[in-house]
Amino acid sequence: MNRTATILALVLVPMAVLAQDTTTVTSKRGMVVSTSSHASDVGAAILAKGGNAVDAAVATAFALAVTFPAGGNIGGGGFMVIQPARGTATTIDYRERAPFAATPTMYLGADGEIDRSLTASGYLAPGVPGTVRGLAMAHQKYGRLPWRDVVRPAAELAEGFELPEALALSLNRVVAGPMAPFPASVLAYGKPGGGEWQAGEVLHLPDLAKTLRSIAEEGPDVFYTGWIAEAIAQDMAKHGGLITREDLEQYRAVERAPIHGTYRGYDIIGMGPPSSGGTILVEMLNILEAFDLRSRPRYDATNVHLVLEAMRRGFLDRARWLGDSDFGEIPVARITSKTHAVEHAATIDLARASSSVALGEDIVTETYANEPEETTHFSVVDADGMAVSNTYTIEGGYGSFVVVPGTGFLLNNEMGDFNKKPGETNTRGDIGTPPNNIASGKRMLSSMTPTIVRKDGRTVLITGSPGGRTIINTVLSVVLGVTEFGLSGREAVDAPRINHNWLPDRGFIEAEALTSEVLARLEVMGHVIRVGERWQQGDASSIVIDPVTGIAYGAADRRGMDPKASVP
Ligand code: GLY
Numbered sequence: 001m002n003r004t005a006t007i008l009a010l011v012l013v014p015m016a017v018l019a020q021d022t023t024t025v026t027s028k029r030g031m032v033v034s035t036s037s038h039a040s041d042v043g044a045a046i047l048a049k050g051g052n053a054v055d056a057a058v059a060t061a062f063a064l065a066v067t068f069p070a071g072g073n074i075g076g077g078g079f080m081v082i083q084p085a086r087g088t089a090t091t092i093d094y095r096e097r098a099p100f101a102a103t104p105t106m107y108l109g110a111d112g113e114i115d116r117s118l119t120a121s122g123y124l125a126p127g128v129p130g131t132v133r134g135l136a137m138a139h140q141k142y143g144r145l146p147w148r149d150v151v152r153p154a155a156e157l158a159e160g161f162e163l164p165e166a167l168a169l170s171l172n173r174v175v176a177g178p179m180a181p182f183p184a185s186v187l188a189y190g191k192p193g194g195g196e197w198q199a200g201e202v203l204h205l206p207d208l209a210k211t212l213r214s215i216a217e218e219g220p221d222v223f224y225t226g227w228i229a230e231a232i233a234q235d236m237a238k239h240g241g242l243i244t245r246e247d248l249e250q251y252r253a254v255e256r257a258p259i260h261g262t263y264r265g266y267d268i269i270g271m272g273p274p275s276s277g278g279t280i281l282v283e284m285l286n287i288l289e290a291f292d293l294r295s296r297p298r299y300d301a302t303n304v305h306l307v308l309e310a311m312r313r314g315f316l317d318r319a320r321w322l323g324d325s326d327f328g329e330i331p332v333a334r335i336t337s338k339t340h341a342v343e344h345a346a347t348i349d350l351a352r353a354s355s356s357v358a359l360g361e362d363i364v365t366e367t368y369a370n371e372p373e374e375t376t377h378f379s380v381v382d383a384d385g386m387a388v389s390n391t392y393t394i395e396g397g398y399g400s401f402v403v404v405p406g407t408g409f410l411l412n413n414e415m416g417d418f419n420k421k422p423g424e425t426n427t428r429g430d431i432g433t434p435p436n437n438i439a440s441g442k443r444m445l446s447s448m449t450p451t452i453v454r455k456d457g458r459t460v461l462i463t464g465s466p467g468g469r470t471i472i473n474t475v476l477s478v479v480l481g482v483t484e485f486g487l488s489g490r491e492a493v494d495a496p497r498i499n500h501n502w503l504p505d506r507g508f509i510e511a512e513a514l515t516s517e518v519l520a521r522l523e524v525m526g527h528v529i530r531v532g533e534r535w536q537q538g539d540a541s542s543i544v545i546d547p548v549t550g551i552a553y554g555a556a557d558r559r560g561m562d563p564k565a566s567v568p
Helices: 003-020 037-048 053-067 131-142 147-158 165-176 183-189 206-218 227-238 245-249 277-289 301-321 338-346 468-483 489-494 516-525
Strands: 024-027 030-034 077-083 090-094 254-256 259-263 266-270 375-382 387-393 451-455 458-463 507-510 529-532 542-545 552-555 564-566
Touching: 024 030, 024 564, 030 037, 030 053, 030 542, 030 552, 037 053, 037 147, 037 375, 037 564, 053 077, 053 131, 053 147, 053 206, 053 375, 053 387, 077 131, 077 266, 077 451, 090 131, 131 147, 147 206, 165 183, 206 227, 227 245, 259 277, 266 277, 277 301, 277 338, 277 451, 277 468, 301 468, 301 516, 375 458, 375 542, 387 451, 387 458, 451 468, 458 468, 468 489, 489 542, 489 552, 516 529
Parallel strands: 507 529
Antiparallel strands: 024 552, 030 375, 030 564, 077 090, 077 387, 090 254, 259 266, 266 451, 375 387, 451 458, 458 542, 542 552
8 A cells, every 4th residue: 555545544444434423423403312313314304304303303203113113102101301492491291191990909919919920011011102192292382393294204214114233133032032922013023924134124014104194194183082092992902901992082291390400500400200300310419419529530439439329319219209290299399409418418428338228217118138121212402402302111122012903003011110019118129109009090100311401591411311210320420421520422421320229229330430449449338239231221312512602412322222313
């Protein structure tokens, strides 16, 4: 190779590598960051067409229902936090509800113990889906383009799209495994004629395309009162499920005031009950504000200890108090107050891990020797600065594994997020406190934490994550990265994550966070720590915005399935 060729190779090869990195982008024209390249592209195309951030979010959500069937959905529910370019933030609660026929002990077997198979899959597992109503409410109140224009791209994707490798592998596993008992599901997602999906092959979802076209043309009511509602109710009745036409007809999304907190001059805007996300995120930040994390390296033993202890206390309060605020008073103002945080901070010993059981002795009823979770989060900003943070879910990967025949979509297994054994809170992590016990028509407690952070009236961070109870801690990690440690979006999303959920009394840390010396110090303090590889469940599709230049930096999470930050 001559000198010019060598120089060209040295310059062009890294440029080519950079050009392929679609997880990190900058833009002043807005962007969509999600775990599916197809879905991010759909959202960005809506921005390019003149849609605002809500239009793009609704289009992205419908697209994810096609291209990320493990968590994207129309058969589940979720939460959207919206910050208009000017004015105050709001939230849309489209969490699933318990069917009217649900009862507090419906998941207990004859022996009085929780029968976990009933919420793992099948017809008793789903709550009444809220996604279509929620997206419709967001669009009707805050969108700009016609409804059909934001739904139709998903229907087109369902006609056929190329499988990314991770999705091909995931479908092969699930079709041969937990989906196998459900013929309509195997018909929808199995490879025609049998065999295994390969990356790059085209997945056709004709029933889902028909359903989405119907929603696009006839509007959201077709899901709740039309032929789709009828198909769901009939399939439920045939297989002993509880969801009826009446459950669907009466489902409503709700616009709610956001949770507000502050952290070192930043404003934190999050989701209130029936999510625990915003409340507990603000509480943990308030506790950590009492300590000087910045004076030490981020993953020094004292800092990791403090983060674990803040999480322990946040999750204790989650178990004690959080549930559906439509079914009882939730002391959100108290939990998110600075005085409550100071009381908690005073109980943290800088040299010793606390005992979760001792801290929560008034509610722990049983001590012994995770819930499955698959959700998805995406972040959107438009050229005017309108921001959307949306997390939605069907609970476990592929939800209940039930596709309603003729509709092509998967139903959730969200009923598993309720407390399944009233009165029993144990060291395995089962919670039995009253606020989240099952009741007819109640929304189950969620950990979803779609979050927007602002400074001096400008949005600086849009974030959220899947991961069940780990979600709040993933979001805490990203928020601390940006606000406390001054990291870029890329660095904050890549940074190793820490998790503690109060019970089981055990921390989790991504391996690259720790030296063996720090781990040894934490163990001497009394922490039980599991060290793991990159944490597949946290997938924090995030956007960081420079408040001075207005430039948005998108950071899709490389832990995700097919992550992409797309610009219009
Ligand atoms: N299903 C996960 C959550 O709502 O937290």
